[in-house]
Amino acid sequence: MRVSPAIIQRIAVVFMWALAAITFAVLVFILAYVLLHGLPHVTWSFLTQSPANMGRAGGIFPMILGTFLVSGLSVLVAAPVGVATAIYLTEYTHEGRMTAVIRFGADCLAGVPSIIFGLFGFVFFAITLRMGLSVLSGSLTLALMVLPTIIRTSEEAIRAVPDTYRQVSYGLGSTRWQMVLYVVLRSAIPGISTGIVLSLGRCISETAAVMLTAGSALRLPRSLFDSSRTLALHFYILSREGISMANAYATASVLIIAILALNLLAYWLMRKFVAKVGR
Amino acid sequence: MQLPKISVQGFNASFNGKPAVKNLDLEIFAQERLAIIGPASSGKTTFLRSLNRLNDLERGFSHSGDILRDGKNIYDPDIDVAELRRKVGMVYAVPVPLPWSIYDNLVYGLRLAGIRDRATLDNRIEVALRYAFLWDEVKDRLQEPANVLSGGQQQRLCIARVLVLEPDVLVLDEPCSGLDPISTAKIEDALVALKESHSIVLVTNNTKQAARASDRTAFLLLGDLIEVGPTSQIFTRPTQKRTNDYLVGQFG
Numbered sequence: 043m044r045v046s047p048a049i050i051q052r053i054a055v056v057f058m059w060a061l062a063a064i065t066f067a068v069l070v071f072i073l074a075y076v077l078l079h080g081l082p083h084v085t086w087s088f089l090t091q092s093p094a095n096m097g098r099a100g101g102i103f104p105m106i107l108g109t110f111l112v113s114g115l116s117v118l119v120a121a122p123v124g125v126a127t128a129i130y131l132t133e134y135t136h137e138g139r140m141t142a143v144i145r146f147g148a149d150c151l152a153g154v155p156s157i158i159f160g161l162f163g164f165v166f167f168a169i170t171l172r173m174g175l176s177v178l179s180g181s182l183t184l185a186l187m188v189l190p191t192i193i194r195t196s197e198e199a200i201r202a203v204p205d206t207y208r209q210v211s212y213g214l215g216s217t218r219w220q221m222v223l224y225v226v227l228r229s230a231i232p233g234i235s236t237g238i239v240l241s242l243g244r245c246i247s248e249t250a251a252v253m254l255t256a257g258s259a260l261r262l263p264r265s266l267f268d269s270s271r272t273l274a275l276h277f278y279i280l281s282r283e284g285i286s287m288a289n290a291y292a293t294a295s296v297l298i299i300a301i302l303a304l305n306l307l308a309y310w311l312m313r314k315f316v317a318k319v320g321r
Numbered sequence: 322m323q324l325p326k327i328s329v330q331g332f333n334a335s336f337n338g339k340p341a342v343k344n345l346d347l348e349i350f351a352q353e354r355l356a357i358i359g360p361a362s363s364g365k366t367t368f369l370r371s372l373n374r375l376n377d378l379e380r381g382f383s384h385s386g387d388i389l390r391d392g393k394n395i396y397d398p399d400i401d402v403a404e405l406r407r408k409v410g411m412v413y414a415v416p417v418p419l420p421w422s423i424y425d426n427l428v429y430g431l432r433l434a435g436i437r438d439r440a441t442l443d444n445r446i447e448v449a450l451r452y453a454f455l456w457d458e459v460k461d462r463l464q465e466p467a468n469v470l471s472g473g474q475q476q477r478l479c480i481a482r483v484l485v486l487e488p489d490v491l492v493l494d495e496p497c498s499g500l501d502p503i504s505t506a507k508i509e510d511a512l513v514a515l516k517e518s519h520s521i522v523l524v525t526n527n528t529k530q531a532a533r534a535s536d537r538t539a540f541l542l543l544g545d546l547i548e549v550g551p552t553s554q555i556f557t558r559p560t561q562k563r564t565n566d567y568l569v570g571q572f573g
Contacts, residue, residue, distance in 0.1 A: 206417040207419055209375065213410075213413075214407070214429060214433060214482065215407040215430055216403065216433045225419060
């Protein structure tokens with residue numbers, strides 16, 4: 043017997059709706075679980091004080107600052123390099139062996155586990171370049187780690203700009219650089235910033251690579267050459283070594299809220315930008 | 322005898338060795354509208370894009386022969402290509418407003434040319450929009466996004482965007498191919514006014530449009546110039562059999 047297309051359609055819709063609901067439910071469950079365990083311990087003093095007794099007491103202010111420094115600096119380094127590479131690949135070269143090699147390299151790097159980056163950063167930045175376990179070593183390592191993501195997302199965003207825009211720009215007497223700057227980048231910025239925000243999120247939540255390069259000092263970093271513990275690593279150490287599960291969940295809550303806030307801010311900025319520039 | 326604005330002399334263009342325009346000799350005068358007709362892949366667009374050197378951007382493009390503009394070869398090494406493209410303004414088949422406001426679209430070319438004085442910008446915009454018969458429709462909403470305009474308005478915006486640069490040659494590549502008859506008529510009216518101060522080259526797939534909106538017509542076929550002459554003569558008494566065949570719809 044043949045099942046009518048209308049029934050198949052209905053089954054398919056229910057099936058897809060169920061899968062989407064499961065995805066959403068998992069997300070809500072994880073968030074609720076962590077926040078329920080953590081939020082009661084998040085107080086003003088927890089956010090503003092230094093940890094005491096290895097993190098059993100006190101707060102997480104040095105970790106907040108460390109996370110901010112390490113992730114911020116790594117994106118600050120990786121974004122210009124990544125976007126420039128993407129511009130070069132899309133606007134300044136023709137497809138050929140060279141671009142294929144760069145692209146293949148970026149794709150391979152994107153698949154390398156973060157702990158390998160950590161090991162490389164430890165050997166190269168911390169030891170060979172004598173930066174030690176520091177904010178600088180950590181952020182440079184993370185910059186290398188997210189570079190492929192930034193290159194590839196920027197490349198996609200730039201490629202999505204219609205070629206006719208380029209033709210129009212040339213026709214109105216622009217140089218290639220003016221065309222890239224005023225037409226291509228202006229249209230590609232929402233896509234490029236999505237990639238950068240994703241990368242920032244990855245930096246904030248990275249654990250293995252920062253443990254090997256930025257170290258796990260509990261004190262407040264006073265310069266880029268100081269070791270600093272990030273929130274994600276602090277959570278890992280607190281829970282792994284059974285120091286304080288309450289504070290571990292509290293740290294995780296702060297981490298999750300920070301990432302949620304970051305994403306919301308990014309969406310808001312992007313929508314504002316798109317609304318300003320036009321549809 | 323008036324000197325030609327543009328003089329094409331033995332011009333060949335090819336892509337990856339495949340010829341697109343063969344040994345073309347053609348003159349374009351001031352204050353005239355030259356229509357270029359011919360079936361697909363006859364080299365019309367390639368010829369047009371050679372006039373402002375847009376073909377230079379294509380990989381595999383090569384050319385020989387000369388295109389003189391006011392007696393100066395535009396392929397000479399000392400030519401400022403950006404300046405050439407400002408003076409030989411191009412309008413494409415599909416209107417492509419950049420995804421900005423109407424105002425930003427219009428001033429983009431001027432800003433590229435280094436003109437930033439607000440009064441100059443505003444003045445040039447008004448003149449250009451009036452030429453393109455668009456002023457009354459957009460004067461109160463220059464800050465709105467350009468893509469809220471209708472297709473016909475967008476194409477007139479694209480014409481105005483080129484006119485603000487005060488070109489002396491206007492090249493249009495099938496500018497009405499996606500437009501309704503009323504929009505088409507408006508653009509053709511604009512061309513009548515514009516020819517007083519510009520040389521106009523109009524590529525069109527619509528032979529009726531060539532008959533209506535041009536002073537001379539050139540017929541290209543597979544990269545060869547078959548025939549060029551006054552539009553009235555080409556459409557009534559073509560000297561070449563192939564022109565006649567094309568015009569009556571035998572091929573193309």
